[in-house]
Amino acid sequence: MKENLYNYILGIADNSLILGQRLGELTGHGPSLETDIACTNISLDLFGQVRSYFQYAAKIAGDDRTEDDIAMLRKEREYKNVLLVEQPNTNFAYTMARQFLFDVYHLEFLAELQKSTDLTLSAIANKCIKEVSYHERFSSDWIKRLGDGTEESKAKMQDAIDGLWTYTDELFHQTEADKAMVAEGIGVDVTKLKDAYYARVSAVLEESTLETPESKWFQKGGKEGIHTEHLGYLLAELQYMQRAYPNMEW
Amino acid sequence: MSKNWPLWEIFVRSKNGLEHRHFGSLHAADAEMALENARDVYTRRNEGVSIWVVESVNITASNPEHNGEMFEPAQDKVYRHPTFYDLPDEVKHM
Numbered sequence: 001m002k003e004n005l006y007n008y009i010l011g012i013a014d015n016s017l018i019l020g021q022r023l024g025e026l027t028g029h030g031p032s033l034e035t036d037i038a039c040t041n042i043s044l045d046l047f048g049q050v051r052s053y054f055q056y057a058a059k060i061a062g063d064d065r066t067e068d069d070i071a072m073l074r075k076e077r078e079y080k081n082v083l084l085v086e087q088p089n090t091n092f093a094y095t096m097a098r099q100f101l102f103d104v105y106h107l108e109f110l111a112e113l114q115k116s117t118d119l120t121l122s123a124i125a126n127k128c129i130k131e132v133s134y135h136e137r138f139s140s141d142w143i144k145r146l147g148d149g150t151e152e153s154k155a156k157m158q159d160a161i162d163g164l165w166t167y168t169d170e171l172f173h174q175t176e177a178d179k180a181m182v183a184e185g186i187g188v189d190v191t192k193l194k195d196a197y198y199a200r201v202s203a204v205l206e207e208s209t210l211e212t213p214e215s216k217w218f219q220k221g222g223k224e225g226i227h228t229e230h231l232g233y234l235l236a237e238l239q240y241m242q243r244a245y246p247n248m249e250w
Numbered sequence: 251m252s253k254n255w256p257l258w259e260i261f262v263r264s265k266n267g268l269e270h271r272h273f274g275s276l277h278a279a280d281a282e283m284a285l286e287n288a289r290d291v292y293t294r295r296n297e298g299v300s301i302w303v304v305e306s307v308n309i310t311a312s313n314p315e316h317n318g319e320m321f322e323p324a325q326d327k328v329y330r331h332p333t334f335y336d337l338p339d340e341v342k343h344m
Contacts, residue, residue, distance in 0.1 A: 032255075034276055034287035041290050138286060145279070 007177035013053035014081035020046030045131040052124045072242040077225040084167035086231045097160035100139035112188040147208025169218035258284040263300040
């Protein structure tokens with residue numbers, strides 16, 4: 001089995017899986033019917049993307065592993081998502097700030113992944129990029145609405161941006177699998193996305209009359225499986241059915 | 251949140267060549283948000299290729315209390331339907 005490629009795919013897909021699960025928690029609990037459905041739609045887009053990645057990963061694994069096993073039956077330390085996407089839905093400002101800070105990265109990442117020499121990955125990126133363009137439009141719209149809204153909405157949005165900022169730098173870290181895949185022309189060199197990312201994020205924050213945080217102290221570890229305390233609870237809910245009733249099918 | 255937002259009427263064109271049809275209504279702070287909300291609420295199962303949004307207050311509706319004078323006079327005027335012509339068999343799709 002191509003270990004590096006397998007781990008590389010999981011690194012991409014776990015971000016969508018965990019963020020999709022977070023958004024899914026809002027089903028029926030969104031602040032309004034309209035935003036509730038919007039968040040659920042984004043969640044479903046992400047789960048759709050995850051399926052494409054995990055089906056490919058299962059094929060590469062070449063054993064009896066299925067896409068569901070990969071999604072549901074790993075332990076916490078085996079998930080490779082960035083810390084940003086596992087952060088909780090503290091309030092709607094947090095939910096949208098987390099979405100925006102990820103979407104800007106996700107869009108840049110997929111634009112590069114389209115150029116991958118791995119035809120399956122490039123085809124998946126090509127399909128996902130339209131969905132993610134809409135996600136970025138939706139979340140950046142909300143940053144502007146709440147940032148440049150009332151005094152209260154501005155304070156909440158600034159608080160969310162400040163609170164999540166420490167998780168942004170990790171997006172541009174590379175694992176050993178990442179480096180190996182970049183060398184082979186399959187992977188995206190995320191270190192090269194950093195400048196454009198912070199430029200885009202700062203531009204939207206400025207338009208939203210929000211401050212771009214100046215803190216240079218960043219959290220890391222998710223890509224290596226070292227997570228914040230929030231992931232365990234999320235996985236307990238995600239995996240409950242398969243753990244309680246092994247091999248149960250829908 | 252949404253109880254402070256105005257109501258919008260949503261019209262969706264299902265296919266190119268068809269007309270926009272009224273799909274329902276929803277709340278949004280402005281027209282841009284109404285379009286995004288309409289996209290998520292009404293076209294997520296591939297129902298549309300174009301959306302119009304109109305703020306509900308801009309629609310002038312007939313008053314149901316006036317239905318008698320508005321609509322009943324038309325009920326007994328069947329001759330206004332083009333059903334009294336003999337169509338040649340060659341004419342199809344009428």
